[in-house]
Amino acid sequence: MSLGDKSVYSPLTNLKNLFKKPITVKYPKEILKVFPKDGVSPIYRGLHTNDLNKCIGCGMCQRICPFDAIEMKVIGENEQGRAIKKPVVDYGRCSFCGFCVDVCPTNSLKMSRHYIYKVKTVKSMSAKEEVEHIKQKFKLMPDESLGDDIGYNTGKAKKILG
Amino acid sequence: MMDSPSYMLSKIAEKDNLTVYELFFGPNHPGMHGNFGYVLEMIGTEIVKVRPNAGHLHRGFEKLMEQKLWVQNIALVPRICVADPDPNEVAYCTAIEKILRVDIPDRAKFLRTITLEMSRLSSFLMGMGALAAAVGLYTAMNIMTADRDLILDLFEWLTGARVYHMFSIPGGVRNDLADGFVERLYKVLDHLEKRLIEYDKLLFENPIIHKRLKGLGYVSKEDAVKYGLTGPNLRASGNPYDVRVDDPYAAYPYLDVRVITQEGGDALTRAIQIRLEFEETINLIRRALKTMPEGEIRLNLGNLSALKVPKGEAYAKVESSKGEFGYYVVSDGGMKPYRVAVRGPSLPAGLLLAQKHLPKMKIDDVAAWMASLAICPPDIDK
Structure with a gap:
């Protein structure tokens, strides 16, 4: 049993690895170098991004969500005194199925090609506080935007749902 | 000794x-x-x-499906088989289409077929890797896991997700092929075909595999039918049955599917069966890509988020890499399914055949026996 005819010196080829940079990375520092955005699919279903000017707060995304990950949060009042609601996505529940994007009537909700979401924890926190902190931070709030790198979206294409 | x-x-x-x-x-x-x-x-x-x-998988898929809208369940069904998720989506959607009495466009059928066969490839790679790992050949497993990643990359380009694709919806599929996808797929298929030589040398011609698996878990031709085995396990015992040929769905009526059968019925025959079917699947994807027509990818069924399926019931079955996946869907005319029953391919082998085979077996052989029958526990615990 052999895997082809290889030279007896073939183990020495590993020596070239001495002069190469390591493949492993220091995660938070080198993140952008290692995961270039070009490698991600153009229709990748990553973290959400919502255009607040377009969003009418209809709540269709909340209704279609299979895992109850979207909550409509009141962010203010309009001139008539009615509450303005915008979606908040909880990534502890989200399954990245993209039905909320399919159903959005104004195409304001889209998915980006970002897939890394990091939460900074404070060292002085107790374990219980830290859990609560991560729970609150592991959400996409209406004022956060990842709009520069759009992945999965219905765009001009024919609507799938709704 | x-x-x-x-x-x-x-x-x-x-x-x-x-x-x-x-x-x-x-x-x-x-x-x-x-x-x-x-x-x-x-x-x-x-x-x-x-x-x-059993009972460690806490989801309770069948009951959970009764509480969700028809279209919401598409995010749930792929989780019944992690390694091979697409047969679940297609079987569920086909059952709904049978109740609705609609025929989906041809291009959608071909797109479904291609995802099904790609999913089969990735699942076979995982299955062969599991078999290799069960007898201690971790090199083969590592190579196969790396090759499986190429198929997952293709899935990412086609559907937008790597593992749970949620690609089929009632009436068709969600996206058309991305630009340059076909070329990438051909490249990966060529690569996998070349790799087969390496797999043979590492795994299927390896004396360790032959010694460990020969005669392990023998299933006779009659027993395979009696216990309800399906898929490669059934065909390795000499029964020429394949859902893709005997009850074709999606685009399989247009494709010439070759059914591979072997006599033998032991774990080694089942391992070689997977390897032969892997080669056939690569050819099948090439044929599907060549004959794929242009056209619509989705039937307009109105607003799917408010889809109401008329009163009725249907059974749809799909050949997965492990065997026959069946979905029996009952509708009472409402927004949600009345009842969904899932027939998983691992249930007969994992629960019934285990009672017959495992006694008098040595503890070292249990993992190899499970890998050779491709037992995937979520089907048992649905």
């Missing part, structure tokens, strides 16, 4: 009158494939009695 550890252990057990002890094989055992376990009653290293220990 006299001084082998297993022999010594059984001698010690006899001497000390330690007749039977219980061993929990799973859910936390490295040889177990998921949230499932066998409680083995053993003497020494020999199994006397086996008790399947």
Whole structure:
């Protein structure tokens, strides 16, 4: 049993690895170098991004969500005194199925090609506080935007749902 | 043999009158494939009695599906088989289309077929890797896991997600092929075909595999039918049955599917069966890509988020890499399914055949036996 005819010196080829940079990375520092955005699919279903000017707060995304990950949060009042609601996505529940994007009537909700979401924890926190902190931070709030790198979206294409 | 550890252990057990002890094989055992376990009653290293220990997968898919809208369930069904998720989506959507009495566009059928066959490739790679790991050939497993990643990359370009694609919806599929996808797929298929030579040398011609698997878990031609085995396990016992040929769905009526059967019925035959079908699947994807027509990818069924399926019931079956996946869907005319029953391919082998095969088997062979029958526990615990 052999895997082809290889030279007896073939183990020495590993020596070239001495002069190469390591493949492993220091995660938070080198993140952008290692995961270039070009490698991600153009229709990748990553973290959400919502255009607040377009969003009418209809709540269709909340209704279609299979895992109850979207909550409509009141962010203010309009001139008539009615509450303005915008979606908040909880990534502890989200399954990245993209039905909320399919159903959005104004195409304001889209998915980006970002897939890394990091939460900074404070060292002085107790374990219980830290859990609560991560729970609150592991959400996409209406004022956060990842709009520069759009992945999965219905765009001009024919609507799938709704 | 006299001084082998297993022999010594059984001698010690006899001497000390330690007749039977219980061993929990799973859910936390490295040889177990998921949230499932066998409680083995053993003497020494020999199994006397086996008790399947199911119920660790907490989801309760069938009941959960009754509480969700028709279209919401598409995000749930792929989770019934992690390694091979697409057959679930297609079977569920086909059952709904049968009740609705609609025929989806041809291009959608071909797109579904291509995803099904790609999913089969990735699942076979995982299955062969699991078999290799069960007998200690980790090099083969690592190579196969790396090759599986290429298919997952293709899925990412086609559907937007790597593992749970949620690609089929009632009436068709969600996206058309991305730009340059076909070329990438051809490249990966060529690569996998070249790799087969390496797999053969590493795994299928390896004397370790032959010694360990020959004669293990023999299923006769009659027993395979009696116990309800399907898919490669059934065909490895000499029964020429394939859902893709005998009850075709999606684009299989337009494609010439070659059914591979082997006589033998032991674990080694089943391993070689997977390898032969892997080669055939690569050719099948090439044929599907060549004959794929242009056209619509989705039928307009109105607003799917408010889809109402008329009163009725239907059964749809799909050939997955492990066997036949069946969905029996009952609708009472409402927004949600009245009842969905899932027929998983692992249930007969994992629960019934285990009671017959595992007694008198050595503990070392259990992981290899499970991998050879491709037992995927979520089907059991649905």
